[in-house]
Amino acid sequence: MARPAEPAEPTATDETADGAPARKSKKKLFVILGLIVLLGGGGAGAWFFTQGHGASEEATDEAPKVPVFLALETFTVNLQDGEQYLQTDVTLQVADQSQVDAIKQHMPRVRSRLLTLLSSKHADELATAEDKKKLAQEIREQIKQPFDPKGQPQQVDDVLFTSFVIQ
Secondary structure, eight states, X not given: OOOOOOOOOOXXXXXXXXXXXXXXXXXXXXXXHHHHHHHHHHHHHHHHHHHHHHHHHHHHHSOOOOOEEEEOOOEEEEOTTSSOEEXXXXXXXXXXXXXXXXXXXXXXXXXXXXXXXXHXXXXXXXXXXXXXXXXXXXXXXXXXSOSSTTOOOOOEEEEEEEEEEEO
């Protein structure tokens, strides 16, 4: 007896009776999409790590600047009210050694400017922390002024009081 022919299994290119693609092509589509997502994620991760790695190399290449300080001699001045005086020690933070050398070279001008500034103050103008910050800013501005008429201004980053006595 002859057997009736069995219907052939659908291939990847065949469609089912309702027009939907066969099961094999759906699996293939999911595999392809999975590979695309995996490759995209891997590429993004590689980019992220190479960008982050470059930034950390730059950070380690640049060593932090060591601060340069210049301690000035003690200043003792009579204050404006006449009965009180100020005795203070000032330390300057400057950009580099060349600034230290320039300030040392012109120390008589620096001291004259600061003595004039300090002796113009009243004791009550120097009482609070805010008053001292304001005075430090004024000192900074005095020292930053060029020493020569056509000279460059000094680069003073900070003014620090290491001693501050009013009597």
